[in-house]
Amino acid sequence: MTSDPARLWAAAGVLGLWLILLAWIVWRARRKTAPVGPTGGDVVLIAHASQTGVGEALAEMTAQSLHDAGIAVRLIAFSTLDAETLKSARRALLIVATTGEGDAPDSAAGFVRRVMKDGPDLSGLSYGLLALGDRAYDQFCGFGRSIDHWLRAARAAPLFDPVEVDNGDAGAIRHWQHAVGQALGAAAGPDWTPPAYEVWRLTQRTLANPGSPGGEAWRLTLEPTGALPVWSAGDIAEIGPPGEPAPAAREYSVASIPSDGRVELLVRLMRHPDGRPGLASGWLTHDLPLGGEVPMRLRANRAFHGPAAATPMILIGNGTGLAGLRAHLKARAADPAQAG
Ligand SMILES: Cc1cc2nc3c(=O)[nH]c(=O)nc-3n(C[C@H](O)[C@H](O)[C@H](O)COP(=O)(O)O)c2cc1C
Incomplete structure (x- = not known):
C-alpha cells in the first residue's frame, strides 16, 4: 500500500467519481419517471456540458430530485442550448465540466462559438452553477468559471455561489444538492453520497439571543470521541440528524x-409553517441531551477560506451567519503574523 499523499488523493478522487456514478446507477434503477421534456408552467431548466459523463449523471440526479419534489424540470445538453432558451427560462441550473486545458467539453463547443460571443440580456434569469474540475490542472474549473463570468456580464443573477467540485469531491456535491434544494424550495431528499461521519459529543449548549424577536439561536460545543481533526476557518460541519x-x-x-x-x-431553531421544530435544528437545540452523540464530519470549504495572512479582511454578517466570521477572527487573532 502506498503512503504517497498525491497517490492517495488521486485514489480518493477516483473513488469519489466512482461513488457518484454508482449513486447515479442506483438512482436510475429506482426512478419511476424520466423528467426530460418541458412540462409547461414554471419549469426549471437544467443544462449539462459533460465530456466523460459525470456532469450528465449529476444533471439527471438533480432533475430527478426536483421532479420528485414536485418541481417541473427541463433537462437538455449544452449542444441544444441557445440564448433564447436561457432568456425564456426564469431559473436555470448549469452543470459544466472542464476538459483539455481549461476548455469546454465538445458538446458545448457550439455554445461557446454561437452564444458566448454575444452579450445577450439575461437579466430575467437566476441560475445555479455546478462546475466540475480537477485541481491537478492549471485552469481549475476553467470552463465553469468562464460561464459564470459570462452569465454575470449578461446580468443573470446567481441563486447561490457557484459550487466547484475538485475531482469528484462528494462533500461539494452534497453542498450542491442542498443549495439547489434551498434555492428552489425543494424538501431535502436523501444524500446521493452520504458522508462518512465521526462520532462527536455535545458538551455545552447556551441560548445566544435570549429575548430576541428572531428565532432562538443556540451556541453549541462539540468534542470528538477520537482525535481532533484539523480544519480551517470557513470550513463546514456536516451533521447527520437521527431518522430512518x-x-x-x-x-x-x-x-x-x-x-x-x-x-x-451557531444553530438557529427552524420552524415549519405549522410551528413544528425543524428535524435537525429541533434535535440539536432541544432534544439532544448534553453528552449525547452527534454524527459529524468536517468539510473543507475553500471558497470561504481567508486570503493570505498579510491581506486585511473586512467581515460583514449577521445572525447565525456570524459563525464562520467568528472562526476567521479567531484565526487572525491566534496568528501574530496576520495583519488585521
Ligand atoms: C483530458 C482531461 C482534461 C481535463 N482538463 C481539466 C482542466 O483543464 N481543468 C479542470 O479543472 N479539470 C479538468 N479535467 C477534469 C474534469 O473536468 C473532471 O474529471 C470532471 O469531473 C469531468 O466531468 P465530465 O465527466 O462531466 O466530463 C480534465 C479531465 C480530463 C480527462
Whole structure:
C-alpha cells in the first residue's frame, strides 16, 4: 500500500467519481419517471456540458430530485442550448465540466462559438452553477468559471455561489444538492453520497439571543470521541440528524478553530409553517441531551477560506451567519503574523 499523499488523493478522487456514478446507477434503477421534456408552467431548466459523463449523471440526479419534489424540470445538453432558451427560462441550473486545458467539453463547443460571443440580456434569469474540475490542472474549473463570468456580464443573477467540485469531491456535491434544494424550495431528499461521519459529543449548549424577536439561536460545543481533526476557518460541519431512512446531512459553519480543541456552532431553531421544530435544528437545540452523540464530519470549504495572512479582511454578517466570521477572527487573532 502506498503512503504517497498525491497517490492517495488521486485514489480518493477516483473513488469519489466512482461513488457518484454508482449513486447515479442506483438512482436510475429506482426512478419511476424520466423528467426530460418541458412540462409547461414554471419549469426549471437544467443544462449539462459533460465530456466523460459525470456532469450528465449529476444533471439527471438533480432533475430527478426536483421532479420528485414536485418541481417541473427541463433537462437538455449544452449542444441544444441557445440564448433564447436561457432568456425564456426564469431559473436555470448549469452543470459544466472542464476538459483539455481549461476548455469546454465538445458538446458545448457550439455554445461557446454561437452564444458566448454575444452579450445577450439575461437579466430575467437566476441560475445555479455546478462546475466540475480537477485541481491537478492549471485552469481549475476553467470552463465553469468562464460561464459564470459570462452569465454575470449578461446580468443573470446567481441563486447561490457557484459550487466547484475538485475531482469528484462528494462533500461539494452534497453542498450542491442542498443549495439547489434551498434555492428552489425543494424538501431535502436523501444524500446521493452520504458522508462518512465521526462520532462527536455535545458538551455545552447556551441560548445566544435570549429575548430576541428572531428565532432562538443556540451556541453549541462539540468534542470528538477520537482525535481532533484539523480544519480551517470557513470550513463546514456536516451533521447527520437521527431518522430512518437516514435524513440528508445538514450544513453549519464552524465558529471555532482547532486550537480551541472543540467545534463550536451557531444553530438557529427552524420552524415549519405549522410551528413544528425543524428535524435537525429541533434535535440539536432541544432534544439532544448534553453528552449525547452527534454524527459529524468536517468539510473543507475553500471558497470561504481567508486570503493570505498579510491581506486585511473586512467581515460583514449577521445572525447565525456570524459563525464562520467568528472562526476567521479567531484565526487572525491566534496568528501574530496576520495583519488585521
Ligand atoms: C483530458 C482531461 C482534461 C481535463 N482538463 C481539466 C482542466 O483543464 N481543468 C479542470 O479543472 N479539470 C479538468 N479535467 C477534469 C474534469 O473536468 C473532471 O474529471 C470532471 O469531473 C469531468 O466531468 P465530465 O465527466 O462531466 O466530463 C480534465 C479531465 C480530463 C480527462
